Amino acid sequence: DAGVTQSPTHLIKTxxxxxxxxxxxxxxxxxxxxxxxxxxxxxxxxxxYYEEEERQRGNFPDRFSGHQFPxxxxxxxxxxxxxxxxxxxxxxxxxxxxxxxxxxGSGTRLTVV
Amino acid sequence: KNEVEQxxxxxxxxxxxxxxxxxxYSVGISALHWLQQHPGGGIVSLFMLSSGKKKHGRxxxxxxxQEKHSSLHITASHPRDSxxxxxxxxxxxxxTASKLTFGTGTRLQVTL
Numbered sequence: 001d002a003g004v005t006q007s008p009t010h011l012i013k014t015x016x017x018x019x020x021x022x023x024x025x026x027x028x029x030x031x032x033x034x035x036x037x038x039x040x041x042x043x044x045x046x047x048x049y050y051e052e053e054e055r056q057r058g059n060f061p062d063r064f065s066g067h068q069f070p071x072x073x074x075x076x077x078x079x080x081x082x083x084x085x086x087x088x089x090x091x092x093x094x095x096x097x098x099x100x101x102x103x104x105g106s107g108t109r110l111t112v113v
Numbered sequence: 114k115n116e117v118e119q120x121x122x123x124x125x126x127x128x129x130x131x132x133x134x135x136x137x138y139s140v141g142i143s144a145l146h147w148l149q150q151h152p153g154g155g156i157v158s159l160f161m162l163s164s165g166k167k168k169h170g171r172x173x174x175x176x177x178x179q180e181k182h183s184s185l186h187i188t189a190s191h192p193r194d195s196x197x198x199x200x201x202x203x204x205x206x207x208x209t210a211s212k213l214t215f216g217t218g219t220r221l222q223v224t225l
Contacts (some may be wrong), residue, residue: 104157106155
């Protein structure tokens with residue numbers, strides 16, 4: 001039973017570029033939440049997708065966008081990258097728009113240079 | 114002031130010691146999670162609590178809803194327990210979504 005899978009594991013991008021991160025939820029889960037974790041900080045909520053719609057959004061600019069596909073996998077897109085976007089991006093899956101059985105992926109470490 | 118505060122921020126213990134990590138929150142919650150994060154990023158959910166106490170192996174988590182406080186205890190600590198322990202809460206005001214608000218974590222180092 002696969003857990004949450006994120007790709008890529010590491011990524012280096014240049015300021016101003018665009019990036020797409022991917023997440024496949026745990027089998028049986030239909031809800032995907034994205035978090036940004038800066039070095040030494042706790043994760044910050046970016047947004048959550050359920051039934052292919054954005055259900056809730058944290059305090060992040062419109063440069064951060066996402067999508068959920070019919071198979072429940074999700075993408076996080078960040079446009080016009082800034083140095084401050086360098087962080088670990090975590091995906092968590094759960095069911096029914098709730099946090100029961102919350103399962104995290106290992107994250108994608110994004111470095112913007 | 115953060116909605117979720119953890120203490121201590123850093124903790125060093127010798128193998129076998131009893132460890133307590135505390136979490137205080139300032140909002141009404143429907144659930145509280147204790148999470149473990151090892152170097153490299155991966156986060157594992159240890160407990161989800163809405164009341165009382167839960168135990169799993171050497172780990173015990175308690176929550177006092179009235180006092181808005183939770184504790185994570187590790188009995189007979191071992192070097193493999195070295196990790197960052199994070200408290201996260203689900204506010205009652207999140208409506209139908211399940212956004213979690215995280216503490217900044219407690220970095221635990223258990224030495225031989």
